Amino acid sequence: ADSVKIGFVSTFSGPTAVIGNDMRNSFELALDHLGRKIDGKPVEVIYEDDQQKPDVGKQKTEKLVQSDKVDFIVGYIWSNVLLASLKTAVDSKTFLISANAGPSQLAGELCSPYVFSTSWQNDQTPAAMGLYMNQKGVKSVFLIGPNYAAGKDMLAGVKSTFKGEVVGEEYTVWPSQLDFSAELTKARNSKAESIFVFYPGAAGVQFLNQYAQAGIKVQIPLYTAFTVDELSLPLQKDNAIGIPGAQEWVNDLPNAENKKFVEDYRKKYPGLRPTYYGAQAYDAAQLINSAVVAVKGDLTKKDAMKAEMEKANFKSLRGPFKYGNNHIPIQNFYLQDVVKDADGQLSLKTVATIVKDDQDKFHDKCSMK
Amino acid sequence: MYLVVEQLLNGLQFGLLLFLLAAGLTLVFGIMDFVNLAHGSLYMMGAYFAATFVAWTGSFVLGALLALGATLLLGIVLEYVALRHLYGRDHLDQVLATFGLILFFNDAVRLIWGPAGLALPLPAWLTVPVQIIPGVYYPAYRLMIIVVALAVAAMLYLVVMRTRVGMLIRAGASNREMIGALGINIKLLFTLVFGLGAALAGLAGLMQAPILTVQIGMGENILILAFVIIVIGGIGSIRGAFMAAVFVGIIDTMGRAFLPDLLRKVLSGAAASTAAPALSSMLIYLLMAIILVLRPEGLFPAAKR
């Protein structure tokens, strides 16, 4: 082949298109940084919209594999879309790089030589938050999360590391619950010292609104995972100030690649700020680049490419990391907080490193050794 | 005990929040007999207009008023251009047409405002929690929602059930031809009523935006809830919709608040912690199914009022 073909499956329609757009923006930026060539070959990217539906995602993946005959497939925000699409990619021996979704199956029994992640396994981020709460000496927590797979993973993640008492655990209807006052009331009455929540996207905005309006913000501190990010922050505004979260990437991580990424991103997409979704997509492009360069552009050498990717031999925006046997990063997690930056805008800032070289706990279940 | 009272209040308040959206829908669907799935889109437009106008004028009240006017206008235009041709038609034609409108509005909003959603911050005077009984705080804004919802309910009831215009709307819904033969310009009347329904949707959108979000697709899940309420209450009955909204609000809230603990008492820990969330997710639908099995025309069938 005289070009490198990459399929990119993400959500580009509906309310969550904002995530897909960010991933695409960052991926495009990565290609710009690579000169839009990989090992001298032009790169061709085909973006496909999964509409956040598993069977549509699967169909798009099939299209990319069968019709476009791509060399790599990147993307996947949602666990269920990824799981539906996985078999197509693996059966056709096409490399698939998850730039966000991290269901435990992917780290465990469904791991595959052809599948890599530039994100994390679902449990890792909340587990890091649990560790941080230990460090802070928090004695008790009330957990609230949406009643779906990732929601349960997140709460389980906190529980796996948090040493204090879990005084309550509430699951809310997903995706349709609008009002959290029942849960907030329970949390306040539980006399817990802290609340932990996981609410991605719009639900996070909604939760913080209600948390602040109910006056609980001044009573019980909140800890979060994936609830406050650069996408939700402009909507959460002051409600998010002082609310800590854990993340493997923050925009102010002190490495040269990251600085360039953040700067160029803001230049290329005025008014927007990069997110961890984007950073993961950016890393995926770099990962692909490293593999193709290693085989000198011979895309048929799949084993060699796999071996190269396993080394994670590229400059990740989050700083260097290693791959576990299951192709999930072994990486640091940072504590982030919301602050007002120089021009008075709210932004996320790294406060501390919670945990170094954290590996997910499903890697033993993976048959690859 | 406090806890129960407070949760009851939460439920009541959530019910009224739902009623705000259901109100416009009762008018358009319950009384004009037009299945308008795009009601959720008008709700969304109300919220987007409000967020835009509030940011623009810097005043919550002014922005809200402008947004109301804008949704009213949008509703009228929509009705005039397309929907008025669908009144006498099969409900399913209306479903398909207004489903098309949902698709259109979602993408139009994404094109105009971007996919990220907007913030609609509250003015400071509405953000303070108010102590309503000793030890129980309530967000001031939610109290305002209660007041607005009650006012809307009263207004709707009076207009529809007590005025000649209300009679004409109901009559026109059942037999358009005949109402025309009585010399009433039913087209114009329906356009105005549809506009009012749209404005009510917009009102719900802008009132709920500071609590919920301003997002693409924000109207869809809540629209289903609004339909549930109208159906439980009995289509066409304003009193029914109001009671059902409160009922659903309270059952839903109380269910989420107390069901898990109750289940834990009867079931083993593990079984309870999987069953409880599943059950409370289903609660509203379970409730609707049971009510409809027992009372196939809802709690307050309209004909008997």
Added chain:
Amino acid sequence: MVDPLLRVDNLVRRFGGITATDNLSMEVLPGELHAIIGPNGAGKTTLISQLTGQVMPNSGTIRFAGRDVTSLPSYKRSRLGLARSFQITSLLKDFSAIDNVALAAQAHDGHSFRFWGNARKERHLRATARAALERVGLGQRADIVVSQLSHGAQRELELAVALATKPQLLLLDEPMAGLGVTESARMVALLKELRKEVTIVLVEHDMEAVFALADRITVLVYGRVIACDVPDAIRKDEEVKRAYLGDQHAVTRHG
């Protein structure tokens, strides 16, 4: 004395505050044409509806052909041989006239859980239906969709549908309403024919027809029977005149 075909005892039906059927008892003998008359809102339609099962009584019993049918649903009563026409036309509007009638015939031709054969090609159903249509004078319009038939034709079709169920007892709720003079006359002639074959209960405000046809007449007022007798006696009954017939000329000079 023959056993009555239909026997109603102490029937009561209330709607909210009003009692539409008030402790009503009556008998219909086999082979007779029994007319029911009474002012508007007297409860005639409500009575018919209770007899055929669209409305359930609050109390009282209905016996048909020696069987207690009080709590049977309407479809079961139809199978026993009770058929009715509706005062306010009730037909399958998007079906052709003949389909309407054929379905009625089908209902009484074994069960309809037959999923395969084409029912519109079943000869005997079609033949029965056509015969019923011919009888009411709609033979020419068999294939017209009901919604395109004129009001009068729809009234005639009502009767054809009832006939096709081959009833033992035919309950007709104002079959002449909406018929023109010609058609009314034809209907009277038809009923004269029919009464030889089947017992008929006729609700009608067309007094000429009623007095021409009825063997006996029951008069309802406010849900109660105020008189039940042969036509001549009813014609002379002062109470009936006061409550229903009005001036004598309304009866004699009518039409």
Added chain:
Amino acid sequence: MMPKLNASNAVAALLCVALVLLPVYSAVTGNIFILTLFTRIAIYALAAASLNLIMGYGGMMSFGHAAYLGIGGYAVGILAAEGIGSGFIQWPVALAVSALFALLIGALSLRTRGVYFIMITLAFAQMAYYVASALSRYGGDDGLTVYKRSDFAGLINLSDRNQFYYLCLACLFGGLYLIWRIVNSRFGLVVQGVRSNEQRMQAIGFHANRYRLVCFVISGTICGLAGALLANNTDFVSPAVMYWTRSGDLMVMVILGGMGSLFGPVVGATVYLLLEELLSQFTEYSGLILGPVLLLIVLFARGGIMGLLGRMSRG
């Protein structure tokens, strides 16, 4: 009945021929994806046709039809996960469970009419959705991967693209033929009569709800078959396939194609899914086009696309 030659029949016939010949085209041009796409279309067409049976002919507006897609799919998926790979077991179970579910919710739902019926079927489907989401043993919300497609003892290989496509097509045509026979049968006439005027049908001696219920069960069973096919096609089942928006999609396909017309749902499914796919190729704002298209079809094509074609050929 000799089918008359008119625009709508011509389109139906053309569509059938095209569907049958598609694998040839795909083999000649090497465009495999089109086959994948049309396999999915055929499956949804079958589901839509089953919905049309109750909605178009029976007047029962089910807003929960996607539940059967999920139930048929989960029957296959769960059996596969438990190590029972034989299609001879999986598929009958899928059909039986769908039928049972239809029987249960039909018996309860048929107490209601009209919009109430729409909403109660929605409620039951949503409950099915939440139950599936709670099945953590079978992936819960994340869904369940079907590692091996149903095994038919070598009779047919579902993993072969062409064979699977023809299987789906055979199911579709089989389903349509069945529906066609049913709607013209005694049973079918009764069901349509009940749609038109229930009181009248009761009065002439039909137990309306019994016929409705049987019709509802037949429809659910056919849709369960579509569910089993879908699970095999996607190699995956998840609760998402039962969410109310999916039931809405099915309704849209039926109305778009033409309710109460035999081929309407096939045309509807084809047009809807193709439009979705094609529009997404060149714009991210497909709703700006698809939405108004749907609106225009309702405004100007009563009775959906088939209705429009029918009127065109009548002059």
Added chain:
Amino acid sequence: MADTKMADTKSAEPLLEVDAIETCYGLSQVLFGLSLKIKAGEMVALMGRNGMGKTTTIRSIMGLTPARSGAIRFAGEAVRGLPSYKIAKLGIGLVPEGRQIFPNLTVRENLVAASGNRLGASDPWTIDKIHALFPRLAERTSNMGVTLSGGEQQMLAIGRALMTNPKLLILDEATEGLAPLIRDEIWSCLSMLKGRGQSVLVIDKNVGNLTRIADRHYIIERGRTVWGGTSEQLIAEPELQHKYLGI
């Protein structure tokens, strides 16, 4: 009512003039050049067998099924092509075939919804007057329309049309389903209205009563007016009745 005034105005010109209208339902034509005239204060009857186009004539006048060609003038205005509400506003009150009362409104609301006195009649109809006319309705005043008996619905339909205080009252099947007593009352009510200068167009099968109180009659046969004339003429020509009405 404003009897004298109403009778005077434009007595030269007919109140309603239908000239050679043709009307179709879809593709099937029902009226073929039908014409008729009603003068102010006159009571005119339309006769004809079932399905000959009487109802269609009325629907065309009201604009419910607009005529394709021909002319319709009412109160000096050309009304063909106008929407039905505008025609009704000019002063036509309709008692339609099949009654068409509003099932989801109470009896009282049915009357209130229709009430209006656009033309400023000096002695307009009120609910009380309707109740006096039909005491049965007074008893049912808060019942939903759907629960009324057939005859009660007919009374309500007439009451509703009167509540609009029309210049021209049109009754399609005026006495269908009414008990003889009430039927007599309707006829005497109609002659009373006529006595007060009300113009009426009436369809009914009761030729005897029609010839007694109507001024003129039209016979419709297959969508055409085949005969028009006074009651005396009609009575004088029994073969007409025999030929067209089957009497």
